[in-house]
Amino acid sequence: MARKHILRDQLYKLLKGRENLRILNVGAALGASSVMLKEFGNVTSIEYNKECCEFVKKQFNYDFIHGSITELPFEDNTFDVVCAFDVVEHVQEDTQAIKELHRVCKPGGFTFTTVPTFKFMWSEHDEINEHVRRYTMTSYLKLFNSVDSSICFRSYFNFWLFFPIAAFRIGSSLWKKNNNKKMARSDNSKINGGLLSKVLLTVFRSETYMLKKGVRLPVGVSLMVISRKSV
Numbered sequence: 001m002a003r004k005h006i007l008r009d010q011l012y013k014l015l016k017g018r019e020n021l022r023i024l025n026v027g028a029a030l031g032a033s034s035v036m037l038k039e040f041g042n043v044t045s046i047e048y049n050k051e052c053c054e055f056v057k058k059q060f061n062y063d064f065i066h067g068s069i070t071e072l073p074f075e076d077n078t079f080d081v082v083c084a085f086d087v088v089e090h091v092q093e094d095t096q097a098i099k100e101l102h103r104v105c106k107p108g109g110f111t112f113t114t115v116p117t118f119k120f121m122w123s124e125h126d127e128i129n130e131h132v133r134r135y136t137m138t139s140y141l142k143l144f145n146s147v148d149s150s151i152c153f154r155s156y157f158n159f160w161l162f163f164p165i166a167a168f169r170i171g172s173s174l175w176k177k178n179n180n181k182k183m184a185r186s187d188n189s190k191i192n193g194g195l196l197s198k199v200l201l202t203v204f205r206s207e208t209y210m211l212k213k214g215v216r217l218p219v220g221v222s223l224m225v226i227s228r229k230s231v
Helices: 002-015 032-037 050-060 094-103 124-128 137-146 162-178 194-205 208-212
Strands: 021-026 041-047 079-085 105-116 149-157 222-229
Touching: 002 032, 002 079, 002 105, 002 149, 002 194, 002 208, 002 222, 021 032, 032 041, 032 079, 041 050, 041 079, 079 094, 094 105, 094 137, 105 149, 137 149, 137 222
Parallel strands: 021 041, 021 079, 079 105
Antiparallel strands: 105 222, 149 222
16 A cells, blocks of 8 residues: 555656556556556556456456566557556566567656565565565666666665565564475565554655655665656
8 A cells, every 4th residue: 555655656746747648557466556547547457367367357347458568469659658566576587578668668658667676585475476586776777778768766665664574574584494384475464463554554655755855765675767768
């Protein structure tokens, strides 16, 4: 919820005054990000998991396109905004993924991506979510050397909770190793208390003001990059 709030505010700042936008949401999952993006224009959603596409069609009547970020089924220069929130880290060919996002973006349009950060944060949470890698800002920005674009904004986020989350992830990984635990679990299955969740939500959302002002946070559990395709 906090992540969606932060991303929405970045989009409001970026797209202020723009109307009738064609937006592509890559890796739409169960559709929460697509619903949010509808505030800014007409949204096309694509999802790699075929079962997920079938589920959202049955449950919510969402028409998601089944496809891959490394081979998007669209013509060049089709969309005004192309989003991929926590998707690039799932594929081996991450450079190709960035190329595809920019290929289908119109000249002067924007790509907006987020990915998880720092290899030392790797844990069973990454395993259960089928991540291939985690990034630093430097390693992620290198992927953009393959496309003709400029970086509008970049920052880490989930900054305030970075240190306790890092400690939790490292501790969980050590506990799993020492106890020979085989089944991976996501963080969501470990911390689900109502009051604690509300506190963490408030802390995480508090970063919104700084990010809206263009402050670039020095570390975080995730990072965001907004780029503009050259005209």
